[in-house]
Amino acid sequence: MEFASLFFKFCFLSSIFFVFLFHSLIKFFNSGRRNLPHPPGSLGWPYIGETFQFYSQNPNVFFAEKQKRYGSIFKTHILGCPCVMISSPEAAKFVLVTRAHLFKPTFPTSKERLLGKQAIFFHQGDYHTKLRKLVLRAFLPEAIKNNVPNIEAIAKDSLQSWEGRLINTFQEMKLFTFNVSLLSIFGKDEVLYREDLKRCYNILEKGYNSMPIKLPGTLFNKSMKARKELAQILAKILSARRQMKHDHNDLLGSFMADKEGLTDDQIADNIIGVIFAARDTTASVLTWILKYLGENPSVLQEVTEEQEEVIRRKEENGEEKTLSWADTKKMTITSRVIQETLRVASILSFTFREAVEDVEYEGYLIPKGWKVLPLFRNIHLNPEIFPKPEKFDPSRFEVTPKPNTFVPFGNGTHSCPGNELAKLEMLVLLHHLTTKYRWSVMGTQNGIQYGPFALPQNGLPIRLSLKKDTAPKS
Numbered sequence: 001m002e003f004a005s006l007f008f009k010f011c012f013l014s015s016i017f018f019v020f021l022f023h024s025l026i027k028f029f030n031s032g033r034r035n036l037p038h039p040p041g042s043l044g045w046p047y048i049g050e051t052f053q054f055y056s057q058n059p060n061v062f063f064a065e066k067q068k069r070y071g072s073i074f075k076t077h078i079l080g081c082p083c084v085m086i087s088s089p090e091a092a093k094f095v096l097v098t099r100a101h102l103f104k105p106t107f108p109t110s111k112e113r114l115l116g117k118q119a120i121f122f123h124q125g126d127y128h129t130k131l132r133k134l135v136l137r138a139f140l141p142e143a144i145k146n147n148v149p150n151i152e153a154i155a156k157d158s159l160q161s162w163e164g165r166l167i168n169t170f171q172e173m174k175l176f177t178f179n180v181s182l183l184s185i186f187g188k189d190e191v192l193y194r195e196d197l198k199r200c201y202n203i204l205e206k207g208y209n210s211m212p213i214k215l216p217g218t219l220f221n222k223s224m225k226a227r228k229e230l231a232q233i234l235a236k237i238l239s240a241r242r243q244m245k246h247d248h249n250d251l252l253g254s255f256m257a258d259k260e261g262l263t264d265d266q267i268a269d270n271i272i273g274v275i276f277a278a279r280d281t282t283a284s285v286l287t288w289i290l291k292y293l294g295e296n297p298s299v300l301q302e303v304t305e306e307q308e309e310v311i312r313r314k315e316e317n318g319e320e321k322t323l324s325w326a327d328t329k330k331m332t333i334t335s336r337v338i339q340e341t342l343r344v345a346s347i348l349s350f351t352f353r354e355a356v357e358d359v360e361y362e363g364y365l366i367p368k369g370w371k372v373l374p375l376f377r378n379i380h381l382n383p384e385i386f387p388k389p390e391k392f393d394p395s396r397f398e399v400t401p402k403p404n405t406f407v408p409f410g411n412g413t414h415s416c417p418g419n420e421l422a423k424l425e426m427l428v429l430l431h432h433l434t435t436k437y438r439w440s441v442m443g444t445q446n447g448i449q450y451g452p453f454a455l456p457q458n459g460l461p462i463r464l465s466l467k468k469d470t471a472p473k474s
Helices: 002-030 049-057 059-070 088-099 107-117 123-140 140-163 169-207 219-244 251-256 262-294 298-318 330-347 378-380 396-400 419-436
Strands: 071-076 081-086 104-105 164-168 352-357 359-361 365-367 370-374 437-441 448-450 452-458 461-466
Touching: 002 298, 049 059, 049 071, 049 437, 059 071, 059 081, 059 378, 081 088, 081 251, 088 370, 088 378, 107 169, 107 219, 107 262, 123 251, 123 262, 140 169, 140 419, 164 169, 169 219, 169 251, 169 262, 169 419, 219 251, 219 262, 262 298, 262 330, 262 419, 262 437, 262 452, 298 419, 330 396, 330 419, 352 370, 359 437, 419 437
Parallel strands: 081 370
Antiparallel strands: 071 081, 104 352, 164 461, 359 365, 437 461, 448 452
């Protein structure tokens, strides 16, 4: 009996041990990732995190100091959520290209509601792929090169309106890029609706970074009302086009020609999204270009000579004065100025992604639901990649940068599909600006403001005047 009792106790304890061992092994194999450490860094105070530190100084300084202390991958807590910051080309490629399916695009709630949940930015998979094809169909070189004369007309009108005036460069560039974006979206039909679209969008955009509180009188509520009116204007344009039954080669025509058929709400969300993507970023780059050219007379002279050579070549060949797509392909020095501005200014300092599941990277755990921010500016200003990174030196782009080290338009399937249009409108404007005008910056311009893109202080106030050799003789 005593032996039987001992045997029973042995079996019972053994079974408990093996059950415990079995569950431990399952936990080990299934949850191994959860035992990995988070990236180094600090999450700051509960809920608030390090948001105050982030906003109380230059955001780029905040990120640079963190990188110096913790390395190329670190954690923080800003804007109400835990974040992992990555600042190496390899990590950015991991998040945006090779493992892009593990990280979904994400935006603040206010921006998502104002742009529209069906906009291309907020999606992955088949719907995103379809939208991207439709956008690219309207924005690839083959589609936009016939628009060069129309973009040129907008550029010339804009510059003429600035003559002799003290202007806020950024605000005027926003108006120029807005008009170009409307041309690309609606073709020549845009003149019929331009003022109403501009009025509504100017109200709408003010709420992008507001608290999403839809109470009467709040900024967000006013923006949502403007968005509703904007959608109604777009509905009228769609109705008019359906009645005419004409084919159009613009973006709206691409959306309407989709065989599977986008709904009017889907079209409206994506039209508003394209305006958002096409306006402020390009306007910011142009503002920085004027600042850098003004501070670097030798570079301005090189650009001017290149653009004057375009005019001289056309005169010698008996060609029309109007610019062509082929002309813009010969503007190599000007293109390098644009590239170097995109690098130094890094208008898109970072982008937001969110881990859709637990992800392991370089021995660290990126938990599901955490935001992941590839820091493009930190990559662009890395001295190991770009020597003397703070120096404005377009000649560095005489050699093609190494892969994943120059990503001004993002990378992967969510990279900007309108980058060719952006470069084209910059080249066209710079052609007429440098060959016909000169400008003086008014006041001290050493500061940088954020709202949300980095800009020269006060939007770079300048006074534009005709060059002496182009001014009409009295």
